[in-house]
Amino acid sequence: MSVLIFIDHSDGQVKKGALEALSYGTQLAARLGVAAEGVLLGALPDAGQLGKYGVTKIHQVDNDALHHLDGQVFTAVIAQVVEATGAKVIVFSNNSDGKAIAPRLSARLKAAFVSGAIALPDTANGFVVKKSVFSGKAFANVSLNTEVKIIGLNPNSFAVTASGSGTAEVISFNATVDASKVKVLSTNKIKDEVPLGEAEIVVSGGRGLKGPENWGMIEELAKLLGAATACSRPVSDTHWRPHHEHVGQTGLAIAPNLYIAIGISGAIQHLAGVNRSKTIVVINKDPEAPFFKAADYGIVGDAFEVVPKVIEEVKKLKGVA
Amino acid sequence: MKILVCISKSPDTTAKIAFTDNNTKFATDGVQWIINPYDEWYALVKAIEIKEKDPATVIHLVTVGLADAEPVIRKALALGGDEAIRINAESQDSFYIASQIAEVARQGNYDLVFTGKETIDYNSASIGGMVAELLGLPYVSLALSFEINGTKAIIGREIEGGEETDEVEIPAVVSCQKGMAEARIPNMRGIMAARTKPLKVQEPVAADSLTSIVSFELPPAKAGVKMIPADNPGELVRILHEEVKII
Numbered sequence: 001m002s003v004l005i006f007i008d009h010s011d012g013q014v015k016k017g018a019l020e021a022l023s024y025g026t027q028l029a030a031r032l033g034v035a036a037e038g039v040l041l042g043a044l045p046d047a048g049q050l051g052k053y054g055v056t057k058i059h060q061v062d063n064d065a066l067h068h069l070d071g072q073v074f075t076a077v078i079a080q081v082v083e084a085t086g087a088k089v090i091v092f093s094n095n096s097d098g099k100a101i102a103p104r105l106s107a108r109l110k111a112a113f114v115s116g117a118i119a120l121p122d123t124a125n126g127f128v129v130k131k132s133v134f135s136g137k138a139f140a141n142v143s144l145n146t147e148v149k150i151i152g153l154n155p156n157s158f159a160v161t162a163s164g165s166g167t168a169e170v171i172s173f174n175a176t177v178d179a180s181k182v183k184v185l186s187t188n189k190i191k192d193e194v195p196l197g198e199a200e201i202v203v204s205g206g207r208g209l210k211g212p213e214n215w216g217m218i219e220e221l222a223k224l225l226g227a228a229t230a231c232s233r234p235v236s237d238t239h240w241r242p243h244h245e246h247v248g249q250t251g252l253a254i255a256p257n258l259y260i261a262i263g264i265s266g267a268i269q270h271l272a273g274v275n276r277s278k279t280i281v282v283i284n285k286d287p288e289a290p291f292f293k294a295a296d297y298g299i300v301g302d303a304f305e306v307v308p309k310v311i312e313e314v315k316k317l318k319g320v321a
Numbered sequence: 322m323k324i325l326v327c328i329s330k331s332p333d334t335t336a337k338i339a340f341t342d343n344n345t346k347f348a349t350d351g352v353q354w355i356i357n358p359y360d361e362w363y364a365l366v367k368a369i370e371i372k373e374k375d376p377a378t379v380i381h382l383v384t385v386g387l388a389d390a391e392p393v394i395r396k397a398l399a400l401g402g403d404e405a406i407r408i409n410a411e412s413q414d415s416f417y418i419a420s421q422i423a424e425v426a427r428q429g430n431y432d433l434v435f436t437g438k439e440t441i442d443y444n445s446a447s448i449g450g451m452v453a454e455l456l457g458l459p460y461v462s463l464a465l466s467f468e469i470n471g472t473k474a475i476i477g478r479e480i481e482g483g484e485e486t487d488e489v490e491i492p493a494v495v496s497c498q499k500g501m502a503e504a505r506i507p508n509m510r511g512i513m514a515a516r517t518k519p520l521k522v523q524e525p526v527a528a529d530s531l532t533s534i535v536s537f538e539l540p541p542a543k544a545g546v547k548m549i550p551a552d553n554p555g556e557l558v559r560i561l562h563e564e565v566k567i568i
Binding site: 010015017069070071072075094095096097099100101102103104105106107108110111112113114115116128131132133134135137138139140141142143144145146181182183184185186187188189190193195197198200201225236243244246249250251253257258268269272275279281282292293294295296297298299300301302305306309310313314316317 | 340419447452453490493500536537539544550
């Protein structure tokens with residue numbers, strides 16, 4: 001019996017979501033009094049060092065068919081590891097790969113699945129996991145009613161904690177790997193930018209910025225803070241900024257530690273995508289903007305005057321000329 | 322090409338979120354129901370675009386819900402689609418719903434099953450993957466673009482920090498998001514035509530529910546906003562650095 005954590009990685013790096021899942025899974029295992037183990041598909045250098053997050057064993061299956069994500073193939077392999085190890089809880093990040101695999105595994109194993117978990121389960125009376133619902137406007141406590149359980153942990157909702165200095169034993173697992181029906185033609189990653197879903201700090205702009213030519217100060221502030229840039233829906237709909245930057249109910253839902261909204265009024269659909277942010281700063285010239293009600297800190301003022309001053313102050317703080 | 326589009330009803334994006342019955346049920350009083358935006362704007366409209374290029378395409382819609390889901394499915398038929406199937410059951414469990422849809426898909430022998438990337442009420446993003454597994458088909462989640470190329474589909478999908486383009490064998494299940502298609506408004510001709518399009522009601526097949534919702538809760542209210550004068554942005558930077566300790 002164990003908690004099994006899916007170690008999601010790309011380009012030789014463990015994804016942040018996977019580190020969160022490892023931290024969550026090892027804390028859950030400690031609470032249940034069972035071992036925390038990892039499952040790793042494909043090649044990852046120096047996987048044993050992930051022992052510092054508390055996993056004792058990592059079951060690795062490496063095969064050419066596992067060098068790109070095909071949820072169908074991955075699911076069949078993970079199911080074999082679950083069966084062989086007798087894992088009772090399987091933890092995924094609810095990131096893009098997790099969304100491709102975890103629901104499939106649930107259907108295959110007929111194992112209860114909660115996606116979008118934001119906290120460790122309450123095991124006092126069954127196995128109840130709190131998840132985000134209504135696009136961040138509420139939470140549901142979901143009871144997982146089968147012996148084997150699957151959890152999809154929302155990105156940025158659980159702190160990454162290295163719990164030890166141990167090295168995990170990496171065990172080569174002999175699995176049957178099916179032929180993939182998916183061929184990757186190309187991959188296009190945005191270089192030198194923090195992925196929005198993983199960012200600790202997000203600087204976001206709205207219609208108040210008047211046009212795409214005014215995004216220079218948003219990008220400058222973001223760069224100074226090591227932040228990702230985002231935008232509201234009208235901004236992406238009018239193609240001032242690319243679709244992938246759109247946060248809100250119908251865009252990406254994010255939960256950074258700091259969300260700085262500049263020239264965004266804060267329509268309810270926008271708030272739905274960002275209100276899990278830990279600290280919200282709103283800069284808007286309209287004192288009646290609804291966003292101020294959802295903010296922790298606010299400045300009423302013209303973005304074109306306030307933001308350059310904020311940039312100067314951040315530069316002073318960081319010692320940048 | 323035969324396409325099954327999964328349609329869910331969801332509360333309007335501006336609906337007040339509140340709960341009744343000791344916080345165990347969503348308060349539906351006064352709530353306007355809409356087609357889940359991802360199902361409508363991206364899954365359904367993409368299917369319509371495919372049919373516009375290849376008129377031999379057949380589009381069926383499926384929803385799992387009681388009779389009160391019918392106005393929403395009629396609205397979906399007004400946008401497009403040839404007929405709709407309503408599975409007469411209500412459930413909050415993704416596996417139960419996916420089992421019903423998989424059964425419809427099995428009987429109808431579809432080339433493609435489209436879903437939205439998630440519903441805006443339960444945000445589980447689970448139905449597509451579960452249906453695909455139950456049918457033994459490939460599944461591309463969070464699709465941003467979709468083109469048919471013979472017996473295969475070329476699909477762009479979201480990955481962490483970027484996009485990947487996949488070639489996938491059909492039949493397949495695809496969950497759709499922004500980028501797939503542009504939202505449309507139903508026209509009068511579509512609304513009139515929808516009235517006479519077949520809407521079949523089928524009883525559910527036996528399926529298990531694997532989860533249950535114990536209760537709902539609302540997030541704690543914010544303590545209130547602290548306003549900082551516009552001529553003193555240094556104070557904001559100081560607070561974020563010294564008090565919040567984030568920058």
